[in-house]
Amino acid sequence: MGKNVKIKRGLDIALEGQPENKVYDVTAPVTFAIKPRDFKGLIPKLIVKQGDEVKAGDCLFTDKSNSSICFTSPVSGEIAEIVRGDRRAIMEVKILADSEISYKTFDTSEFSSKSRDEIKNLMLEAGLWPFIVQRPFGVLADTDVSPKAIHVSGFDSAPLAPDLNISLQGEESNLKIGFEVLKMLTDGTVHLNLHTKRDKNVYNQVSGVEINTFEGPHPSGLVGVQINQVDPINKGDVVWTVKPQHVAFIGKFFSTGNLNLEQTIAVGGSEFNAPGYYKTRVGASVSTILNDNLKQDNVRVISGNVLTGGKIAQDGYIGFSDNQLSIIPEGDQYELLGWLVPSYPRPTLSPSLPISKFLKKTFKVNTNPHGEPRAYVVTGQYEKVMPMDIMPQQLVKAVMAKDLELMENLGIYEVIEEDMALCEFVCTSKISVQQVLSEGLELMAEES
């Protein structure tokens, strides 16, 4: 029997533009892109060149340090461009999609009688492997370990997050198969972590996994928080995490033999006219969704949620692992005495902004940090939004001091950037917590 955990410390930030229960079919986007930058620490090795024809499931590039890990095309078409950045680093591999998608065929028949290595090889070749995230450090999964456990968070508690009952509707049998495949990848336990009050129906067919239930505010839906509560990561442990929509991809792949990365994403935010759910594919250009639907031009388009997502252009591409777009106004305006008398309500944890804290139900947020970075002064703030047995401020300071031993002792193996995003949100001193932590994780990963 799994655990039942009540999360008390945390914060739900209610934003304007909550996705409504409407599913739109997107007129097929023409271009797609896979961005090596979506994977931490990845140095890509290109397999294709501009002008090549690919099928959905054909390898675009591999991991330079482990060439068996393929990153494959989500659609069939022509390699339109390889976008390079500083020092010729590959930023995007763009694909011009065919109007009718043709798939590369993999032999997945009777997968349940295959060996673990055969399953792995299929996943590696089809480009499903990068959907597995390995902790510690939140990196690409090691191909030759059996993790202590695999965790799947069955719900998303982030601001404007999709209701997975809607976005995964119709995927019930794929989820069932996906979990069966996950079970074949580990000698340990596969955990499915659910919310006591929502998002359960789509998992009805799933069996043979440990089901833990959670309740309480964000970050209860973060898999890192769940792992910490259910079976924390110790030094030397390896734990994998997979998002439920990716479990469905895996299931669909093994039941059809094709890499079909169709997904339903949530699009929301105060500057978006038609908040709801959109059927599209991994790596799709967002311009077909945003066209004519933006309330104004000066907006921040975020692939992912407002706490952890990546900033993308209005004609950019949705991130590899994201199933959400958030569109909020930019905050590049001066505000007269804004620190003293805020001119509009804004979300806050501080009772010193009583109107914002207690009277307003949903907020139209922007990207202004509402103050400048300062040294640490206030204490006890991060703890209020950190439902893990971790001392957040001490950990961040250990990272700043580059004290590897202290970082390890304070539990850096248990967190990745997203787990401390709320700390960054509430920080009075406007410290870039996620960036600091990211540097610490990189340092630790290098050392270990």
Added chain:
Amino acid sequence: MKFLRDQVDKLKPTFSEGGKLSFLHSTFDAFETFLFVPNHTTQNGSHIRDGIDLKRTMFIVVIAMVPALLFGMWNVGHQQSLALTGSDGDLLGNFWVGLLQTLPIIIVSYAVGLGIEMGFAQFRGHAVNEGFLVTGMLIPLCMPPDVPLWMVALATAFAVVIGKEVFGGTGMNLLNPALTARMFLYIGYPSSMSGDTVWAALPEGANTVDAYSGATALGNLASASSAGEGWSNSLLQGGSIMPSFIGNIQGSIGETSVVAILIGAVILVSAGVGSWKIMASTFLGGLFMGWIFNVSGGNGAWMDIPSFYHLIIGGFAFGAVFMATDPVSAAQTETGKWVYGFLIGVITVLIRVFNPGYPEGIMMAILLMNVFAPLIDYYVVQSNIKTRLKRVQA
């Protein structure tokens, strides 16, 4: 707003790099960001941020001190009137006298402190931190009303440079800067900081009325204790505890009124700025130690004074609410805050009872615990580390 913004934008190039007054860049920046929250946007990590910032946090602390400050101003005039004429004086008259006496101290404190802070910020290429907004007000509030202005200037300079900037500025200091200032004067100029003559601001050469006594409760209790006398209410100013609670007695400018300080405490706690844990544990510690002395018996005024009187007389309440709660110099872990506050309360009472030459203990106790706060935190952090290590072994 547009007009104001245009003016600032017009001035900005003069103070920016390459401008004529670029050596005042940090100062200009401090004023600009005071007037306008900058138009920066988040670039990495969380795209949205909480509405709170350090300016607002510090400003709330200043607001919380206002009741103590206003009461202190009135009381300075009130005490002068009592000393010179034996009468209570009228409300506005007292306030006016107090204002004239107090305002210069505040101005000197802010001018010297902010001047040095801005100099350091420019030198280091940093932004001016808001911490001194609070320190600059705390220093006058913990000074005797009769303190010479040059002493205020000297003490402020010492506190900012030695107490704070040498450690790296706001957020890095080990000791509470305002108490460092007070400590500096206490040790350097004891005759101006304690005794029977400093607690009322009197014109030079003025004669006091016969019934006037300049002694405070702490002084009375200390001398009664050394003389082996027992406790009685007559040792308190006004002959009962009420005046010490309300605050119409002699003392440092902001410390006398427990009522005004408690209003400040309510503001700090309800705004989520001051740590209620530290305040509560400091009071608990004082109460506990006073109670220990009560039950352990022994003779002497300090041993027998009802334990909760400890919390009301002297600077106990002021220290517990405004000084001990400085988040930078206090313990930073949640468990550590309880220990830190409790020990401040205990040590304050210990010093009061056992050190006859040194009537008030709160300043010493807080500074001492400032030094010990990192050690307390160390043990709290170690216990978290040990739990984690135990998990591996299990």
